[in-house]
Amino acid sequence: MRFTTSASPMLALLLAAPGLPAQQPPKEAPIQDNSFLLEEAYNQEPGVIQHISTYTRLQQSGDWIYTFTEEWPVGGLAHQLSLTVPVQRLASSPDGGRRGFGDVALNYRYQALGDGDSAVAFAPRLSLLLPTGNHRQGRGNGHLGVQANLPLSVALGERLVSHVNLGFTHTPHAQDLLGNEADISTWNMGQSFIWLARRDLNLMLEFAYTSGDVVAGPGVRQPTQSAYVAPGLRWAWNLPKGLQVVPGLAAMVGVGPSRGETGIFLYLSFEHPLK
Template identity: 40%
Template structure:
């Protein structure tokens, strides 16, 4: 194996609020390493976005996007990594990582900062095309960081396990020297045992602009691993916001995930939710749907809804079918609410009407009868969890009797900022046709509020059942029509509860 010098230019752009420095020895630039993981979680209100890109001498390339959220502060951090690659004319998404990192130790005195990370590797890449491993895997990494005046030392140790495919331990380390408050030089090294070794010298330079900070850097790694060339571009965006809040109950959409929330649309409000979903189940196979739902609040405990799968199209590379999907009608009933007025238990009965053309494969041609039990709860100031269980009698078509279907799902979301609400979800169907087996899937995305009346959403969904790794992407918009500040319904009870709580606090002073 020959030793080759690999030129790499890494640009790192960051925008961050700069806190007042209590100590003159505190470092101005942290958490901007290129190859080695530093053991600093994001603080409350800070969301970091990282994009990397590398190009091989063969012309192939790799890229990844990572987003990190405090959950809700630096003790716990959630993130996900979505990698992409293209080689020999074949490209697509690779195996996705869902990450959790715990700030086990905060640096102080002789104590280093330590924050172990645990990652679930999802088989989202197509194994047949060399884009994924085809199995669910695990990765563990333990970074430790310690400052010695103008020198910061970072060390990593971890392990990646892909059952039946690979099991690889790795170690990494770096030393960062502070030449001046806003200029650092560093040396990084990463080793995958018995596979590769990379040594990378580089620098980073920063500037403060009021409450913002700009950092750029460059590095030149030397890699011993079959001459692989990596070129990466890193962007870093951690704005600081005021303490996040939960979104208003009037504007929370039930899309885009499978799990339904427990809240009821307020009296007299019309909430419209629409979007698109694109699936790529296999080579030359594509499908698209455009779901639409309208919800209207009838009383403080009841909303009515009507929805449709919208325009549906599917192709197998030879033929294409296009038509309208089925139509759903239903009602959500609030059974139990907490003192603040947010429902924590609701039920959702619904009927699926066969408006789709069964001859095109868009439905069975029979009615479906569904009943779901919805439960949800806030956890702390920032987190919310919903859990659904559903049972249905599903039409089999062709004159066959209906069969029973069970659904279980859970969704967790965090108010990362005043407007941004990322979430992750897992759901399971006992079967989707009379002779079929169970289906499981996971998805992750975010809802972003544009004021009190509008919200946009988007995310990625992956089937993890058996050998099927179908991936879909979706996005949409929700809007509220009506008097969103009306003195009635759930929203009014929430405001009333807040006013009473404030009055009680004032009376005890």
Template identity: 40%
Template sequence: MSLLRNVIVVWAVVASWTAQAAEVVKDNSFLIEEAYNQDPGVVQFIQSYQYMDPSNEWTYNFTNEIPMGSMDHQFSYVIPVMKLNGAEDDTNIGDVLLNYRYQLMNTDLIAIAPRFTLIVPTGDYKKGFGSGVAGFQFNQAVSVTLSDRWTNHWNAGFTFTPDAKNSAGDTATVFGFNFGTSVIYNVTPKTNLLCEFVMNSNEVVVSQDAKATEQTYYVVPGIRTAFDVGEETEIVPGVGALLGLGPSAVEHERGVFVYLSIESKLW
């Protein structure tokens, strides 16, 4: 992780030299969801890449966030591509997420946005890339502005998949829940240092009507910087480290997270 640390230090120095006075970037997390919908007409394209060691598995996600008329309503979709080190060491698409998010509250102090998600069974469950059936996910995002430089985001939610399938075709109804929080520090209006905590607990099918629980815990320190391209486009690159805690630490899980967002006013 020494190379990643050096990259972050250099990035912070360069960003502090090049930053200009601007509105503070609010969508400033990686694995934590902020409670801010897109402004009317502003569409966001997000790419993220997550590599994990010692499993040598990776996940690439493409996300597109689209406002629906006003800021109150937002549609988005997530297309995941994964490399899994199973029996066939394969790379394939996973289950696609179709999201609706409602801006329940957005004040200078606090923002609240619940998200409702349909999980589409596009992944090949026989190879471990999906559940083989449609599922439902809910996530509650809360963002709190602590000061001009400090922001705190909170997430809590669950996933429900009836009659999920494992690679052998065995079925069971599985449930999972997630919790996370992030603390953001604005080095400049366009540069954010962040530290996230993310916990996921998910049931998996092990045999017919039998399931087990798998849990992961990560701390994610990182940095993001925004660059304006013209008057209506913003590019946000970011990088972070995934450090395992609890069971994830025992298994020596660690990784790197790379982020790139392009946000532009299209209408």
């Protein structure tokens, strides 16, 4: 899943409970909870954790972001906690484009409807965005923020699945490079179509759009938007002891407000039982 962790338009896309029983996924488990720009509505199975790395680089701006996410089930399928840590480089930052940490996201998601075996699944998420990034270098918002996302997953047939996202992020007293403050908000929406070519190979088409504000002066907000289409693919290696490794890649193609920008998205997931 992807989380908004900074005011940058590019980035606006993007605790295991003791006593949980170890539960191995099927040996030939299909690829499922491995979306790129969007978030699927499937919580982790009890006793199974996931480690996700992503890397996005934009060609024209030279900006890039790496994120590491860990997802943990809590007491069963209904509740899930996760942590997302971003490291990023903005070519236009005052420090000459040095890399550094962005704002860390602490996430809770509730499986309100269905699961990975259902035709329809819904799992709303609430996140706290911690001001761990250096806002004076453009790598954070300088204040605690909150984000909500509503992912809906629908099986359109035996081989076609769609994910729909609608989300909102609000950061009061966000700060710009000069320390000016303003309250900022961002809306995000997106849709994806996943074709299950094989149980271990999926073709993907995702669309992600954001519209919001950045701080432009004391109490002043400036609108910003981004929109990307990302055709890609992912595949799986189902290994012994329940380990599933899923690499993937996609092209980033800017459309609308992001027209002319292109890039690449890389993905790598490790999913395995706790024991």
